[in-house]
Amino acid sequence: MEIPGLGTITLDDLTGFTGQTLYNMASFPDAAQQIQEVYDLVFGDPAALRTAGVRLPSAPPARGWLTDDAYSYTGNDAGFAVNCADAPLPRNPALYPGFAVAFEKAHPTFGRAEAFSEVGCAxxxxxxxxxxxxxxxxTxxxxxxxxxxxxxATRLDFAVRMTRQLGDARLLTLDGFGHTSNYSACVTSWYTRYLIDGDLPPKGxxxxxxxxPFPAV
Structure with a gap:
């Protein structure tokens, strides 16, 4: 989508931006504002919004914002190393567009992006x-x-299924948003007790x- 005076936003930009935002709840408020601004540009008055200094979203580096240390971010390589070994992904890049169509049908909006994110396995x-x-x-x-x-990224029902499939596992559920277990002293406490003393949370x-997600201003 070409926006006069502001540049171009592609569907990939918007999908990637939104998908990455969902990983980190702390980014929800700013992302919601940016998405609203894009919506207003499409359906509102672009001239008025231009004078208001609209910030256009762009997709951040894939998951790279999760870490900022002296060793830089190597998660993308690690992701391919795991996914390409765990799943029977084909070695022919030409097959992935067909997968993208099927993925998008099953998971609208993000399915296509997910399918193409694995093409490196080819x-x-x-x-x-x-x-x-x-x-x-x-164990x-x-x-x-x-x-x-x-x-x-990892649905709760997947975790329930995995807990049942493992020989001896206990599920701790975080009532919240984002990927993994951020922003919970309760979960962090159980991590510490489990790793140091072997303590487990009671079932359920x-x-x-x-x-x-959206603190009061």
Whole structure:
């Protein structure tokens, strides 16, 4: 979409921006404002909005905002290393557009982007030593599984299913938003107790987040 005087926003820009925003609840308020500004530009009065200094969204580097340390961000390589070994993704790049159509039908808005995010596996070094089960063996210690109720990448029902499939696991549910378990002293406390003392939350334990998605101004 070409916006006079402001530049071009593509569907990829908007989808990528929104998808990355959903990973981190702290970014929700600013992202909502930016998306509203884009909406107003499309359906409102662009001339008036131009004078108001509208900021156009652009997709941040894939998940790179999660870390900022001396070793830089290597999560993209790590992601391919895991995904390309765990899933039977094809070595032919020409097959991925067909996957994108199927993904988008099953998961509108983000399905296409998710399918193409795995196309790197077509040329990734072939891995043959991946572990593919069995998963139900008893472990020396019970495995702690943690998942939010509204995670954009790992749905809660997936965590419930995994907990059942593992030989000995306990699910701790975070009632909240974003990817993994941010902004919850309750979850952090259970992490500490589990790793140091081997303590487990009682079955059915749910933790809350210590902030809300849209704080009152």
């Amino acid at each position: 040329t990734w070094p072939k891995i043959t030593e991946a572990y593919d089960g069995p998963w139900n063996r008893r 020396a210690a019970t495995i702690l599984v943690v998942n939010p109720t509204y995670d954009p 334990t749910r933790c809350a987040q210590d902030r809300v």
